[in-house]
Amino acid sequence: MSARDLTVTGGSTGISASMDDMQRAAGVLSRSAADVGAVAGHAVRDGLSVLDLADELAAPVEFGRAEAAVVTATVRLGVVTAEVEAIAAALAAAATAYRGTESAIAGGWSLVRSNAAYAAGFATRVAIANVATAATVAALTPPGQVTIAAAAWWATHGGPAHAAKWLHDHPDAVRALSEVASRSAGRISQMIAVAPGFVDGLIGMPPPGPDVPGFPSEPPWPHDTPSLARLALALGAPLGLLRPTDVRVRPSRGRVPAPANGPTDLSDLFARTDAQSDPRPGHIRIERVATGSGHAYIVEIPATQDWSPRAGSMPTDLTTNVTGMAARRSAMERAVADALARVPGLKRGDPIMLVGYSQGGITAAGLASDPAFRRKYSVKSIVSVGAPIADFPIPRDVRVLAVEHDRDVVPNLDGADNPDRTHWTTVTRRLPRTGDGAAGAHAAAKYARTIDMIRRSPPPAVAAWLAANAGFFGGGKSTSFDFTPTRVPAGSPGSPSLAAGAPSESGSDEPAGRRPTPRPRPYPGDRRASSR
Structure with missing residues (x-):
């Protein structure tokens, strides 16, 4: 394990920061040129004001030399001014050209990938139609009827159960599939990136384009990762899958001992956050840490605990994952907002850090992207570990630290790299091949x-x-507030939406109150050129 296995993008050393530095340097040089020009003007005015006709008559030689010196100095200052202005213009042009070139490359790659994915989806639709026609014809023949009967017998006489038992009895096969998924995390990300274009071709909808007249900039058909997640919610609802519910938050003692002092480093912070996912159900812990100027608040959000597509009693489930990725306020986002509303002494303007692993990172990014939440709470930073957050429009005044593994499928589920932004630092570790598969990488x-x-x-x-967030890592006296979130079926007697005096953050994870949907990306899989 070596620091050489770490790759850092964005943040204070990223490309975006370098371009910002160039723009700032250009501004400084431009102002300096203006100052030099002003000096030149003062030199001419003040220099000539001391030279009058009496001096010229009394000492013509000295007068001529002085006048020549003033003119020479003025000319030199003018040259310096022009040179500084030229350098400033060149720096500004270089930064603008780089960003423009990057955007142009992204747009060209967008066209290639989108068209290829669309063609593949269209070809698949044609192939499905042909196969369906051929299957219908084959089903009318005696061999086809025998095949259908055999398949029906297999399905009704424990065939699926036998298949599941075979997988259970052959863990090596499962581990091999997991290892393939881990090694192919990057390819999975690329497949997800082109999935919207493929779906467009499959269902026969035109791919959206910013310059296509008559087409909305935010079309109702699938065109990016959030819209695919919304499609999954829409298709699952009639089957009773991924259905939204109300959520209730109750104060609890927490099963993890409360620390006496706040965290002092990243390892300490992650250990505390990960501990909230250990008990079932997961807990939300809010630490109030004393600082030199008041208090800072750290919100520790649990990870996924239930992968069933049916919403159960715990909001730390698959439904929350898909809802969060669909740019809707999930049950866990509502639960965190409700928990913060119950913390005594929390004042508007108190700095808040949101920390989460896996689903916790999705929840943290969703809340940081929600203007209504930020108007009420002063979110200064988030820490996301192993979470797909590239699609979230986190504003520039929220400092992001994202930690990911290159062979972890989960942070690749958004189909893109995190953006290179000054406020957004991503650390990716290159994992060795250890044979522990996708589960091990995550x-x-x-x-x-x-x-x-x-x-x-x-x-x-x-x-x-870390320097910008030093107030959260001072190790000051800590007071913990623990909460247990629970799903409540919408409209039930115990539903917070029907309870008197329920906090405004409670309620169903429906579209109402959702965070703004990210603008369409320049091309599937590259948020670097998107507006943040």
Whole structure:
């Protein structure tokens, strides 16, 4: 395990920061040129004011020399002014040209990938139609009827159960599939990136384009990862899957001992956050940490605990994952907002850090992207570990630290790299092939080792992030507030939406109150050129 296995993008050392530095330098030089020009003007005015006709008559030689010196100095200052202005213009043009070139490349790659994906989807639709026609014809023949009867007998005489038992009895096969998924995490990300274009071709809808007249900029058909997640919600609802519910938050003692002092480093912070996912159901812990100027609040959000597509009693489930990725306020986002509303002494303007692993990272990014939530709470930073958050429009005044593994499928589920932004630092660790597959690459214990590596030798961008968030890591006296979130069927007698005096953040994870949907990306899989 070596720091050489870490790759850092964005933050204070990212490309965006370099372009910002060039723009700032251009501004400084331009102002300096103006100052030099002003000096030249003063030199001419003041220099000539001391030279009058009497001096010229009394000492013509000295007068001529002085006048020549003033003119020479003025000319030189003018040359310096022009040179500084030229350098400033060149720097500004270079930064603008780089960003423009990057955007143009992204747009061209967008066209290639979108058209290829659309063609593949269209070809699949034609193939399905042909196969369906051929299957219908074959089903009318005696061999086809025998095949159908055999398949029906297999399905009704425990065939699926036998298949499941075979997988259970052959863990090596399951591990092999998991290892393939882990090795192919990057390819899975690319497949997800082109999925919207493929779906467009499959269902026969035109791919959206910013310059296509008559087409909305935010079309109702699938065109990016959030819209695919919304499609999954729409298709699952009639089957009773991924259905939204109300959520109720109750104060609890928490099963994890409350610390006496706040965290002092990243490893300490992640250990506290990961501990909230250990008990079932998961807990939300809000730590109030004393600082030199008041208090800072750290919100520790649990990870996924239930992968069933049916919403159960715990909101730490698959429904929350899909709802969050669909740009809707999920049950866990509502639960965190409700929990914060119950913390005594929390004042508007008190700095807040949101921390989450896996689903917790999705929830943190969703809340940080919600203007209504930010108007009520002063979110200064978020820490996301092993979560797909590239699609979230997190504003520039929220400092993001994202930690990911290259072979972890989960942070690749949004089909893109995190954007290179000054406020957004991403640390990716290259994992060795250990044979522990996709589950191992996403394991909290492995992320804990990665974060410890970062703690022992923080890259410059991470060091800058830590310096900007030093108030959260002072180790001051800590007071913990623990809450247990529970799903409540919408409209039931115990539903918060029907309870008197329920906090406004409670309610169903329906479209109402959702965070703004991200603008369509320049091309599937590249948020770097998107507006943040």
